[in-house]
Amino acid sequence: MKVESRIFDVITAFFFIAAIAYTFIAKEPVGIAALFLTGGLGLIIGTYFRFVSRRLESRPEDNPLAEVSDGAGDVGFFSPGSYWPIGLAGAAALVAIALAFFYIWLLVIGAVLLFIAVGGLVFEYHIRPAEH
Template identity: 50%
Template sequence: MKVEARIFEILAMFFVVMGIIYAICTFFYRTGVEWTGAVCMFFAGGLALIAGTYFRFVARRVEIRPEDYEDAEVEDGAGELGFFSPHSYWPIMIAGAAALFAVGFASANLWFAIALVFVIIGSVAGLVFEYHVGPEKH
């Protein structure tokens, strides 16, 4: 996880530095600083810093992986990577409900959008608890 943390921290620094350069370069243009782009750059840096901080925090709790060694070989990472659900329909339901929510919200059909918020929450709950109920329960 240290590699991922380092990547996101470098991205955060890049976006902040580019935001400063962008603000300085647009300041000397005709209309002054173009704040939308500068703020977006700083927000992108903040989001990358959030992800990097999360990975740095998780790296302390997770055992060292082959990716964290400088001299690791490809075959060091061989083996089982985890469990992935082969037959789950919940992600499709979440995506469909989110798409319909966006259409309802964009068309100002607020009752439809509000109803779909509950469908999204129910679908996410179904995905999270998929293997805690029913015949798949272990």
């Protein structure tokens, strides 16, 4: 996670320097606020990654002397075929359309469908404990 925190540190520095330069050059308040807020968001993410990297063991990506074979092995479980991401994308699109046209009734329907799709995706492989 140290590599990721360094990436966000660079992003944060860039946006803060760009915001300071934009303040003196353009003097346009919305752009100034957007650049400073973007730098602040980069700072939040970089700080989170730095905080998490202290708690986790070192990964091959964090070791400059690591070999490619150091990262070999299981990465995790990935579903071989799931239809929940399609439903999730459709529900998210419905919520976006409802927000764009400000249809509250459609927003409620889309939010319910979005919660159902997220729940279906999260609990797709959940197995109940056996009853005795």
